[in-house]
Amino acid sequence: MKKIGILIISLIAALGNISAQGTKSLVINEVLVNNKANFQDDYGLHHAWIELFNTSFAIVDVRNCYLTCDKRVLDKSLSAPERAAMMYPIPKGDVLTQMPPRQHLLFWADSYPKRGNFHLNFSLDTVGPNWVALYDANAITLIDSVTIPANLPVDCSYALKVDGVKDSGWQIMGDTPTTFVTPSTNNMTLDTNEKIDGFKEKDPHGFAMAIMAMSIVFSGLCVLFVAFRLISAIGKKIAQRNAMRHHGIEDVKEAKEKNVGTESAEIYAAISMALHEFQSDVHDVENTILTINKTKRNYSPWSSKIYNMRSMPK
Amino acid sequence: MEEQGFFAFMANNLADFWEYTGFAHATAEHLIMILIGFFFLYLAIRRNFEPLLLVPIGFGIxxxxxxxxxxxxxxxxxxxxxxxxxxxxxxVRTGWYPPLVFLGIGAMTDFSALISNPKLMLVGAAAQFGIFGAYMVTLALGFEPAQAASISIIGGADGPTAIFLTSKLAPNLLGAIAVSAYSYMALVPVIQPPIMRLLTTKKERLIRMKPARVVSQTEKIMFPIIGLLLTCFLVPSALPLLGMLFFGNLLKESGVTRRLAETARGPLTDTIIILLGVTVGASTQASEFLTTSTVFIFFVGFCAFCIATASGVLFVKFFNLFLRKGNKINPLIGNAGVSAVPMSARISQNLGLEYDPTNYLLMHAMGPNVAGVIGSAVAAGVLLGFLV
Known part of the structure; x- marks a missing residue:
């Protein structure tokens, strides 16, 4: 019972971890601080905005997570409720908080939370640097944070070069003709498949693919071959040992001479077949004929009265 | 006037109804496809070529x-x-039928022949050259790499794997590739024997293989577990297929989940095969199917089958150069490296008996045959990994 209890607790812990992994795949993807003539909210107004991106291939719900620009929440001495009081809790009960795989969600940093679930209770400083953070539902676990440099040009955003890829680095978007502010859409448009283009360019005849893929297939089955060669050797040894014990033989050489434990599977197949045949042949319903004609009963010792027990043995 | 109006009303409605009938929209392409459907049904019912697949596909057409x-x-x-x-x-489109078919295959496959003679796994690997040889042929015909990969997987002789890979890489070719894969699988008894005869000598065909040893239940239980871990760590993209294949096999071999194994190999597989066959057949609408691409796909499919059979047989001949006299492998089981289970193994058996009526190759051929199932799933995973 104790073991089952431990197992259930481990499972619950693992499940908890799974749900945490869902929100862990969220990143802050793009932030626009000084919005004069850029993207408008539902009220037709220009405000700062923060874009989140779901890096996973699963739906992630951001409800109950927290967004903040208040650095005091980094103080580890604060309790969870104290931290929560300094942050904007993303409300539950709105289907739009469910982020589809590899999609974006935009929040307006306008200090008007009553305008809707996606309007935050804080705004961003258009002059100084801004620190923006996303916290998990426990108000303690930091999911992602970014520091936006001061004096960002008007209507320019600060964004990850490649959506959701933090290693790709941050850059200012919209300040040159080749970079664009991209609210609720990809920062970098992928209109080609690099892998396929690479194969088309470097391997037009398919030789490289054939060599690489065949090598991998061979390696995979070679690994299996080696593993089962070992298992097979161990299996043979165990079978021989058991057979020797059964036959009362202790000398390995003698066992080898007598082929103990190395019987072919064909012998077992033949025995199994014979047993199957025998069992299939057993039938409890005999062929009988129902007739109204007078039948002639042949003599049988089984029905002969002279053999029954009523006659006294001499 | 009233009567005239009434008849005009009826005539108009009947004319409208006519517009909704099949006769009003029938084209020569439709009739050609219907004839192809008849041909599939004929092959299945009269010639007994893979009826469990060709009847649903033929009727689906x-x-x-x-x-x-x-x-x-x-x-x-x-x-x-x-x-x-x-x-x-x-x-079919989202690719969840094929893993369920693999679950059933796993639950009905006995891997003993492979476990008792693990070197037969390499024969299963060699036959996968059919896929990559066909990949080169397909590229030469002007197809894109993703399309070429989907078409060439026909060489694995594995319908579910072909459907799974095509649904991910080239969904627009799904109907033609699925029909081609299953057609050639049904035609294995016609395609393979001439190639096997051509590439072997009479002496080689008479090779008697060492009888398989007895495989313990522990080994049978370890096979799906170790097989899953080793192959899927190498090619995780094959996880849906290999995961279900090995899971089905564990249900069979564990000995404690008999009911689950019976359901997996019986009613569940039958249900999925029915749905898979009918929908694959129905997906061959004339407008989508009767194109030059389809002709090329059937041509490449044929090449792929020939290359796979030849590479399996030739690999055994090459392998025999390194084996001791008593351990030689009969090259007639090389064809079974394609994963058409158990048809290609049966062909090895029949051809072997033709040359020596006491040389039973069936169980030996089952080794490369089931290795081919694993090999083609790994090959599909490799192609997915490279091209997605």
Missing amino acids: LIGNIPFPTDAGLEIGIYEEGSVLNTLYQG
Whole structure:
């Protein structure tokens, strides 16, 4: 019972971890601080905005997570409720908080939370640097944070070069003709498949693919071959040992001479077949004929009265 | 006047009805496809070529090629969102039927022949050259790499794997590739023997192989577990297929989940095969199917089968150069490296018996045959990994 209890607790812990992994795949993807003539909210107004991106291939719900620009929440001495009081809790009960795989969600940093679930209770400083953070539902676990440099040009955003890829680095978007502010859409448009283009360019005849893929297939089955060669050797040894014990033989050489434990599977197949045949042949319903004609009963010792027990043995 | 109006009303309605009938929309392409459906049914019913696959596919071709007004919003066509056929087709399009078929294959396959003679795994690997040889042929015909990969997987002789890979890489070719894969699988008894005869000598065909040893239940239980871990760590993209294959096999071999194993190999597989066959057949609507691409796909499919068979047989001959006299492998089991289970193994057996009526190759051929199933799933995973 104790073991089952431990197992259930481990499972619950693992499940908890799974749900945490869902929100862990969220990143802050793009932030626009000084919005004069850029993207408008539902009220037709220009405000700062923060874009989140779901890096996973699963739906992630951001409800109950927290967004903040208040650095005091980094103080580890604060309790969870104290931290929560300094942050904007993303409300539950709105289907739009469910982020589809590899999609974006935009929040307006306008200090008007009553305008809707996606309007935050804080705004961003258009002059100084801004620190923006996303916290998990426990108000303690930091999911992602970014520091936006001061004096960002008007209507320019600060964004990850490649959506959701933090290693790709941050850059200012919209300040040159080749970079664009991209609210609720990809920062970098992928209109080609690099892998396929690479194969088309470097391997037009398919030789490289054939060599690489065949090598991998061979390696995979070679690994299996080696593993089962070992298992097979161990299996043979165990079978021989058991057979020797059964036959009362202790000398390995003698066992080898007598082929103990190395019987072919064909012998077992033949025995199994014979047993199957025998069992299939057993039938409890005999062929009988129902007739109204007078039948002639042949003599049988089984029905002969002279053999029954009523006659006294001499 | 009233009577005239009444008849005009009836005539108008009958004319409208005529517009909804198949006769009003029938084209030569529809009739050709219906004839192809008849041919499949003929092969299955009269010639007994893979009837469990060809009857559903053949009838599916008839279902998919009944003409109807596509702009009327009747929601009956397989490509119309929300139609019954479209709903059933989701299993093919999103690729969840093939792993369930693999679950059934795992639950009905005995891997003993492979476990007792693990070197036969390499024969299964060699036959996968059919896939990559065909990949080169397909590229030469001008197809894109993703399309070429989907078409060449026909060489694995594994319908579910072909459908799984095509649904990910080239969904627009799904109907033609699936029909081609299953057609050639049914034609294995016609395609393989001449190649096997051509590439072997009489002496080689008479090679008697060492009888398989007895495989313990522990080894049988360890096989799916170790097999899953080793192959899927190497090619995780093959996880849906290999995961279900090995899981099905564990259900069979564990000895404690008999009911689950019986369901997996019986009613569940039958249900999925019915749905898979009918919807794949129905997906061959004339407008989608009768194209030059389809002709190329059938041509490449044939090449792939020939290359796979030849590479399996030639690999055994090459392998024999390194084996001791008593351990030689009969090259007639090389063809079984393609994963058409158990048809290609049966061909090895029949051809072996033709040359020596006491040389039974079936169980030996089952080794490369089931290794071919694993090999083609790994090959599909490799192609997915490279091209997605």
